[in-house]
Amino acid sequence: MEWIVFAFLASWAVLSVMGILFLKNPVHALLSFVSLILAVAGMFLHLGAELLAGLQLIIYAVAIVVFYVFVITTIPWEKVKKFEGFYKKEFLFGFPVLLVAFGIFAYAILKGNFAHVGVAGQDNVKEVGKSLFTTYLFPLEVASVILLTAMIGAILLGRKEE
Amino acid sequence: MEGLLILFLPLIAFLVIGLFGSRLGDMASAILCVLGGLFSFLFSLWATTKALQEPFSVKLYDFLPLGNYTLSLGLYFDPLSSITTSVVTLVATLIFIYSIGYMHNLFGQWTFKFYAYLSLFLFAMLLIVLSDNLLGIFFGWEGVGLASYLLIGYFHTQKKAANASLEAFTLNRIGDWFFLFGIITSFYLFGTLNIVEIFSKLSEIDKALLGLACLLLFGGAVGKSGQLPLHTWLPNAMAGPTPVSALLHADTMVAAGVYMVARLYPMFENAPQSLKVVAVIGGLTALFAALAATSHTDIKKIIAFSTMSQLGLMFLALGLGDKVAAMFHLTTHAFFKALLFLSAGSIIHAFHHHIHDIYEAGNLKKYMPITYASFLVGSLALSGIFPLSGFWSKDMIVATAYEASFGWGLLASVVSLLTAYYIFREGFVMFHGKERHHGEEPHESPGVMLIPMVILSIMAVVAGFFEGWYSKVFGAEKEIHLNIAVLSVAIGLTGITIAYMVYIKGIINPEKAYEALKPLHTTLKEQFFTERLYHKVLAYGYLFYSRVLYATAERQLIDGLVNSSYFGVRALGGLLKAIQAGKLNLYILFLSVGFLALLFLTIFWR
Amino acid sequence: MSIEKAYILISIFLFLSGLLGVIIRKNLITLLISTELMLNGVNLALASVDKMVGGVEGQVFALFILAVAASEVAIGLGLIVALFRLKGYEGSSEITHLRE
Numbered sequence: 121m122e123w124i125v126f127a128f129l130a131s132w133a134v135l136s137v138m139g140i141l142f143l144k145n146p147v148h149a150l151l152s153f154v155s156l157i158l159a160v161a162g163m164f165l166h167l168g169a170e171l172l173a174g175l176q177l178i179i180y181a182v183a184i185v186v187f188y189v190f191v192i193t194t195i196p197w198e199k200v201k202k203f204e205g206f207y208k209k210e211f212l213f214g215f216p217v218l219l220v221a222f223g224i225f226a227y228a229i230l231k232g233n234f235a236h237v238g239v240a241g242q243d244n245v246k247e248v249g250k251s252l253f254t255t256y257l258f259p260l261e262v263a264s265v266i267l268l269t270a271m272i273g274a275i276l277l278g279r280k281e282e
Numbered sequence: 283m284e285g286l287l288i289l290f291l292p293l294i295a296f297l298v299i300g301l302f303g304s305r306l307g308d309m310a311s312a313i314l315c316v317l318g319g320l321f322s323f324l325f326s327l328w329a330t331t332k333a334l335q336e337p338f339s340v341k342l343y344d345f346l347p348l349g350n351y352t353l354s355l356g357l358y359f360d361p362l363s364s365i366t367t368s369v370v371t372l373v374a375t376l377i378f379i380y381s382i383g384y385m386h387n388l389f390g391q392w393t394f395k396f397y398a399y400l401s402l403f404l405f406a407m408l409l410i411v412l413s414d415n416l417l418g419i420f421f422g423w424e425g426v427g428l429a430s431y432l433l434i435g436y437f438h439t440q441k442k443a444a445n446a447s448l449e450a451f452t453l454n455r456i457g458d459w460f461f462l463f464g465i466i467t468s469f470y471l472f473g474t475l476n477i478v479e480i481f482s483k484l485s486e487i488d489k490a491l492l493g494l495a496c497l498l499l500f501g502g503a504v505g506k507s508g509q510l511p512l513h514t515w516l517p518n519a520m521a522g523p524t525p526v527s528a529l530l531h532a533d534t535m536v537a538a539g540v541y542m543v544a545r546l547y548p549m550f551e552n553a554p555q556s557l558k559v560v561a562v563i564g565g566l567t568a569l570f571a572a573l574a575a576t577s578h579t580d581i582k583k584i585i586a587f588s589t590m591s592q593l594g595l596m597f598l599a600l601g602l603g604d605k606v607a608a609m610f611h612l613t614t615h616a617f618f619k620a621l622l623f624l625s626a627g628s629i630i631h632a633f634h635h636h637i638h639d640i641y642e643a644g645n646l647k648k649y650m651p652i653t654y655a656s657f658l659v660g661s662l663a664l665s666g667i668f669p670l671s672g673f674w675s676k677d678m679i680v681a682t683a684y685e686a687s688f689g690w691g692l693l694a695s696v697v698s699l700l701t702a703y704y705i706f707r708e709g710f711v712m713f714h715g716k717e718r719h720h721g722e723e724p725h726e727s728p729g730v731m732l733i734p735m736v737i738l739s740i741m742a743v744v745a746g747f748f749e750g751w752y753s754k755v756f757g758a759e760k761e762i763h764l765n766i767a768v769l770s771v772a773i774g775l776t777g778i779t780i781a782y783m784v785y786i787k788g789i790i791n792p793e794k795a796y797e798a799l800k801p802l803h804t805t806l807k808e809q810f811f812t813e814r815l816y817h818k819v820l821a822y823g824y825l826f827y828s829r830v831l832y833a834t835a836e837r838q839l840i841d842g843l844v845n846s847s848y849f850g851v852r853a854l855g856g857l858l859k860a861i862q863a864g865k866l867n868l869y870i871l872f873l874s875v876g877f878l879a880l881l882f883l884t885i886f887w888r
Numbered sequence: 889m890s891i892e893k894a895y896i897l898i899s900i901f902l903f904l905s906g907l908l909g910v911i912i913r914k915n916l917i918t919l920l921i922s923t924e925l926m927l928n929g930v931n932l933a934l935a936s937v938d939k940m941v942g943g944v945e946g947q948v949f950a951l952f953i954l955a956v957a958a959s960e961v962a963i964g965l966g967l968i969v970a971l972f973r974l975k976g977y978e979g980s981s982e983i984t985h986l987r988e
Binding site: 122123126130133134137140141146149150153156157160163164167168169171172175176179180183184187188191192194195203204205206207210211214215218221222225226229230234244247248251252256259260263264266267269270271273274275276277278280 | 928957
């Protein structure tokens with residue numbers, strides 16, 4: 121059963137990735153990205169990370185993708201269309217390199233010994249929230265500051281020159 | 283403190299003139315230069331009175347700490363160095379004054395440089411004279427070489443002057459090379475460069491090695507004093523302004539070789555074989571230069587050859603063991619040779635620097651009486667006529683030569699005869715006879731030039747009377763040999779008479795005589811073809827060799843290699859250029875390739 | 889082979905595909921999407937390792953990565969808009985200032 125779910129999610133993700141990489145139209149690529157996000161969210165659920173799956177949906181599928189669509193609408197369409205597709209030469213050079221990299225990674229993972237398998241807690245949301253607000257309180261605050269900075273930066277970059 | 287001032291006043295003058303000369307103007311620079319020399323002279327008189335009672339030294343600073351020996355620079359005042367300092371500064375000051383008049387027509391054309399160089403020269407010369415160690419002497423040695431180069435080539439727009447300065451520099455460099463190796467050998471032998479310390483260790487040293495060191499040091503003196511075989515630069519150096527010829531190439535710089543040998547005389551005395559070399563080279567040069575002087579017609583070159591000849595006599599005296607005679611002749615020679623040069627410069631000045639040949643001038647006695655008188659005094663002194671200064675000093679040398687052997691004495695007498703002949707030949711041709719100049723009439727030089735000449739005339743007359751005092755200072759009391767003195771005067775008078783008969787009475791027509799003896803004349807005029815040998819064979823041979831090397835090794839081999847490497851570099855560059863396209867995608871791709879390599883190493887490299 | 893290892897393989901596949909996208913895509917917007925793909929791959933790896941060792945720290949880090957991704961998108965899109973407005977282009981091949 122596990123493997124069936126995995127196979128389904130994995131093939132979905134691979135298809136979406138192909139779409140992101142090779143679809144000409146940026147909007148189509150963006151739609152493939154949304155589909156990938158859904159697939160990854162499913163994987164998170166399958167892995168027992170319910171909170172992460174939810175946040176994935178909320179942050180990526182709602183906030184970030186809306187950002188993208190918003191920006192695409194501000195740029196004149198003919199400009200966007202001028203740079204469709206991908207570079208063939210770079211693909212020819214880059215694909216073998218990354219294939220070899222994948223091979224090495226796969227070799228390392230399949231041959232390597234991981235730490236012992238433990239038992240996950242029952243209530244994932246509660247566990248994550250607890251460690252987030254106790255052990256990792258300070259990094260959380262730092263992350264909030266980073267978000268604030270990013271917001272200010274985005275406003276500064278996006279405003280019109282006077 | 284005053285000792286330091288003697289040395290450093292000219293240096294200060296040099297720095298001030300060199301840095302601010304264009305603001306000060308040429309006249310102010312000249313006056314500064316003269317003041318530097320003058321005060322240096324006054325302080326040196328004071329130092330002389332002090333040094334005559336007790337030699338003293340002034341330490342400058344520690345120059346190089348070398349392990350357990352520290353090389354320190356300092357000044358050493360003993361009778362020899364302090365008297366020489368006085369003479370040098372006196373003559374230099376007078377010539378500085380003279381040059382104000384001589385260079386006056388060039389004022390406004392950066393002439394302050396000339397005075398800067400003169401001051402630099404004086405500083406370097408005083409460093410040679412006063413330094414208490416060989417390294418300081420070497421610094422001064424190089425300094426006068428540099429100043430000489432700059433001053434000979436002062437009219438650097440003239441090809442002749444530029445070539446002459448280059449030749450002087452090159453030949454001096456050969457001598458300096460010997461000198462440097464002499465210093466290294468001395469340091470190896472004695473473990474010190476301080477002159478006083480060297481003298482105290484002389485008895486412990488192996489004689490053969492000491493002789494080698496002396497010969498190398500003497501090589502430096504040969505180069506600096508224009509002795510055989512490094513002599514050709516001295517006549518050619520006359521391309522410089524006349525005050526330069528008078529100061530550097532008659533009185534001080536070329537005398538530095540003689541002075542250096544005299545300074546290190548205890549070393550030479552301990553290696554008698556080297557003294558023989560000194561005597562032979564000095565004697566040969568004396569005869570050779572005197573012969574060359576008889577056939578030249580250039581106003582200044584005759585005097586230049588005379589300088590070479592007199593320096594040769596000084597080396598002869600040194601080689602025969604009479605340091606006092608050599609140094610005394612150096613002193614008197616400084617006066618009367620400067621006088622002769624200044625008179626010659628006065629004539630050149632009178633013709634607005636246009637004539638250089640003695641046959642272009644004639645009967646100048648009428649127009650330039652004071653110059654005539656000065657030249658006459660200088661010539662008589664040079665010829666060794668009683669009671670002028672030349673008589674006393676030359677007599678000492680001739681006497682020494684006869685004491686050593688009859689051959690040397692005969693040589694000295696012949697040189698004296700030739701000396702009297704050639705200098706009066708020049709004088710009679712220029713000041714007597716018929717007028718040969720065209721156009722503007724020559725005029726007597728201005729007072730600023732005449733006053734130094736008059737002072738030098740007085741010195742040239744009276745300097746000889748200090749002989750007894752000079753000998754006593756150096757503790758070498760000597761009897762005057764009456765027969766030799768009479769003989770010398772007679773020889774001098776004979777030379778003058780020959781010149782008088784030939785050039786005024788016209789017993790023999792000189793042109794016809796020279797025509798008849800043309801091979802001999804040419805040989806003498808070409809300095810026995812040595813100059814031609816150096817120029818044509820050595821210099822041009824080297825030039826030819828260089829050209830061949832340039833055409834083959836340089837052009838074909840090295841340039842060929844370099845040019846062909848261009849293609850390789852270009853191909854590589856093209857490759858790298860494609861990589862360095864400034865495209866982010868490619869950069870990331872290369873990043874990932876590198877990352878892959880690292881990954882590969884971490885996982886599979888055990 | 890356990891299911892977690894398979895998920896880690898998938899995550900690596902996502903990451904490298906993102907890298908490939910960054911290398912080959914022409915349009916700056918899709919280039920940015922490819923970086924998001926890489927971040928997703930990392931998140932997936934963290935989550936699967938969490939499952940393997942039975943902790944929650946990986947998910948906490950994944951949360952931080954989500955925050956960083958959000959900031960990155962904000963800044964990146966702001967840059968694209970600014971670049972477009974200043975220079976009038978948005979193709980990655982035209983950004984060759986590094987050469988000059």
